[in-house]
Amino acid sequence: xxxxxxxxxxxxxxxxxxxxxxxxxxxxxxxxxxxxxxxxxxxxxxxxxxxxxxxxxxxxxxxxxxxxxxxxxxxxxxxxxxxxxxxxxxxxxxxxxxxxxxxxxxxxxxxxxxxxxxxxxxxxxxxxxxxxxxxxxxxxxxxxxxxxxxxxxxxxxxxxxxxxxxxxxxxxxxxxxxxxxxxxxxxxxxxxxxxxxxxxxxxxxxxxxxxxxxxxxxxxxxxxxxxxxxxxxxxxxxxxxxxxxxxxxxxxxxxxxxxxxxxxxxxxxxxxxxxxxxxxxxxxxxxxxxxxxxxxxxxxxxxxxxxxxxxxxxxxxxxxxxxxxxxxxxxxxxxxxxxxxxxxxxxxxxxxx
Amino acid sequence: xxxxxxxxxxxxxxxxxxxxxxxxxxxxxxxxxxxxxxxxxxxxxxxxxxxxxxxxxxxxxxxxxxxxxxxxxxxxxxxxxxxxxxxxxxxxxxxxxxxxxxxxxxxxxxxxxxxxxxxxxxxxxxxxxxxxxxxxxxxxxxxxxxxxxxxxxxxxxxxxxxxxxxxxxxxxxxxxxxxxxxxxxxxxxxxxxxxxxxxxxxxxxxxxxxxxxxxxxxxxxxxxxxxxxxxxxxxxxxxxxxxxxxxxxxxxxxxxxxxxxx
Numbered sequence: 001x002x003x004x005x006x007x008x009x010x011x012x013x014x015x016x017x018x019x020x021x022x023x024x025x026x027x028x029x030x031x032x033x034x035x036x037x038x039x040x041x042x043x044x045x046x047x048x049x050x051x052x053x054x055x056x057x058x059x060x061x062x063x064x065x066x067x068x069x070x071x072x073x074x075x076x077x078x079x080x081x082x083x084x085x086x087x088x089x090x091x092x093x094x095x096x097x098x099x100x101x102x103x104x105x106x107x108x109x110x111x112x113x114x115x116x117x118x119x120x121x122x123x124x125x126x127x128x129x130x131x132x133x134x135x136x137x138x139x140x141x142x143x144x145x146x147x148x149x150x151x152x153x154x155x156x157x158x159x160x161x162x163x164x165x166x167x168x169x170x171x172x173x174x175x176x177x178x179x180x181x182x183x184x185x186x187x188x189x190x191x192x193x194x195x196x197x198x199x200x201x202x203x204x205x206x207x208x209x210x211x212x213x214x215x216x217x218x219x220x221x222x223x224x225x226x227x228x229x230x231x232x233x234x235x236x237x238x239x240x241x242x243x244x245x246x247x248x249x250x251x252x253x254x255x256x257x258x259x260x261x262x263x264x265x266x267x268x269x270x271x272x273x274x275x276x277x278x279x280x281x282x283x284x285x286x287x288x289x290x291x292x293x294x295x296x297x298x299x300x301x302x303x304x305x306x307x308x309x310x311x312x313x314x315x316x317x318x319x320x321x322x323x324x325x326x327x328x329x330x331x332x333x334x335x336x337x338x339x340x341x342x343x344x345x346x347x348x349x350x351x352x353x
Numbered sequence: 354x355x356x357x358x359x360x361x362x363x364x365x366x367x368x369x370x371x372x373x374x375x376x377x378x379x380x381x382x383x384x385x386x387x388x389x390x391x392x393x394x395x396x397x398x399x400x401x402x403x404x405x406x407x408x409x410x411x412x413x414x415x416x417x418x419x420x421x422x423x424x425x426x427x428x429x430x431x432x433x434x435x436x437x438x439x440x441x442x443x444x445x446x447x448x449x450x451x452x453x454x455x456x457x458x459x460x461x462x463x464x465x466x467x468x469x470x471x472x473x474x475x476x477x478x479x480x481x482x483x484x485x486x487x488x489x490x491x492x493x494x495x496x497x498x499x500x501x502x503x504x505x506x507x508x509x510x511x512x513x514x515x516x517x518x519x520x521x522x523x524x525x526x527x528x529x530x531x532x533x534x535x536x537x538x539x540x541x542x543x544x545x546x547x548x549x550x551x552x553x554x555x556x557x558x559x560x561x562x563x564x565x566x567x568x569x570x571x572x573x574x575x576x577x578x579x580x581x582x583x584x585x586x587x588x589x590x591x592x593x594x595x596x597x598x599x600x601x602x603x604x605x606x607x608x609x610x611x612x613x614x615x
Contacts (some may be wrong), residue, residue, distance in 0.1 A: 015447075051520055074519045074528075086517040090535045100521035144517075151521060 079148030259318015285346025434499030506540020
């Protein structure tokens with residue numbers, strides 16, 4: 001069973017503090033959507049609202065045709081996976097997995113059969129009689145996953161499920177989570193602060209800040225076409241250069257930066273460019289050159305750091321500090337006068353905010 | 354490899370043990386002494402003074418009263434203390450910090466004051482029977498201990514475990530009994546023992562609240578000592594000591610003594 005989840009204009013408060021403002025998300029049936037953001041951005045609050053541990057001040061939460069908004073948490077039928085596993089310490093692995101089935105008053109033989117079957121799927125059937133304290137972190141999280149999946153919920157929710165695991169295991173587990181979610185076709189809401197994790201397993205990602213969704217899109221779109229400066233910075237567009245269009249001829253636009261430098265940009269590559277805009281580039285998107293004929297932003301190089309695949313320079317330009325990566329083949333000395341030319345493949349056009 | 358102990362350390366340690374255990378050994382010796390006064394070292398050997406406890410009706414009655422008050426008072430303290438400790442820990446963020454202090458305030462108020470104020474307001478003021486007032490006094494006396502010990506146990510309880518159970522379809526009330534309580538069991542047992550022992554040993558509160566025909570064992574011991582100086586008192590003390598040791602052995606066997614040390 002799988003159902004779409006929709007949050008419609010949800011606002012929530014902690015006491016008098018507003019933690020979510022007019023939040024709307026639609027997660028399609030079988031889709032995995034991540035909520036991504038720094039701590040305090042409202043991602044966990046959103047998950048707790050859907051789970052029923054918090055009540056929204058206004059707005060509605062629906063799962064398929066069912067209005068969850070005023071339903072008590074124990075009647076919502078949602079599979080939850082917690083950061084700290086939240087296994088029942090006094091129950092065996094099998095009893096942990098069977099707990100939800102017991103609440104549904106299934107015959108005990110059926111409970112055992114389904115719990116064991118689920119444990120087999122996560123590869124832990126041989127540990128069924130152990131207590132949670134005897135398991136490793138990865139095994140605990142597998143049990144938690146099995147416990148959430150065995151009730152065949154129409155919605156699965158994950159609250160930073162991998163944050164307590166070591167780096168190698170994190171990658172393995174996220175693939176495993178994605179495979180199980182895909183195989184069951186369960187709708188999923190996944191909360192994380194790890195960008196790589198969110199981008200790697202999600203159909204779509206909602207980047208959140210201060211209780212609002214800044215952009216909800218596929219990982220590819222977020223990575224290449226951020227909608228605003230917050231998202232741009234979040235996905236690594238470290239340089240935000242305000243520009244004003246001076247001249248247009250066909251698709252080619254000539255724009256002036258603060259300090260007087262002119263840049264030539266193609267709308268064919270970058271999309272429509274308004275008269276006033278911000279050019280966002282990653283450090284890799286600025287080509288460093290000491291060729292005096294190159295067109296671009298004149299810059300004085302500052303501190304050089306070694307990244308392994310490139311040198312990174314702090315640059316002083318007429319429009320402020322910029323960060324650019326230069327090739328390992330031609331290192332420049334600090335204080336060298338260079339020109340920074342944007343590479344359109346690594347640029348995005350943003351509206352002035 | 355063994356570390357060589359300084360001889361002075363051994364002597365000091367021995368002295369501490371003598372200081373702690375000495376009085377207990379003297380009491381034990383005195384309780385079997387075949388004399389009509391408290392004597393140590395014991396002269397002769399008799400169990401007469403143990404028989405004597407059951408022959409004095411005041412001891413029989415007060416032992417029963419003490420047990421009734423301690424068991425009921427502790428039961429009430431747990432009935433109040435478990436929900437209070439749960440609420441204080443579950444909603445720690447939303448609740449003001451002084452609230453948990455408020456619940457342990459009776460520990461800080463001198464017991465004499467609690468006894469006297471209950472005598473004035475409840476026993477005399479409201480004309481409540483002596484036994485009931487005594488029970489209220491003991492409940493009041495031991496509830497803060499129950500809250501403290503159970504709170505300590507709940508402080509290390511991860512409430513997302515409770516949320517996991519609820520999300521799997523378990524009603525919150527049922528979740529409390531099937532998930533929360535089994536995980537703070539040792540705290541509840543420790544609270545029970547601490548409250549029970551505090552109540553059984555109490556003199557200050559009981560002193561004010563005992564009345565005609567109703568008294569507790571410690572008060573009876575005081576009254577007896579004022580009139581007689583025979584080894585019966587030593588025998589009663591030995592019985593109390595044995596009772597405590599039995600309780601401790603049960604605790605050690607089932608939970609480990611660390612639950613009380615915590």
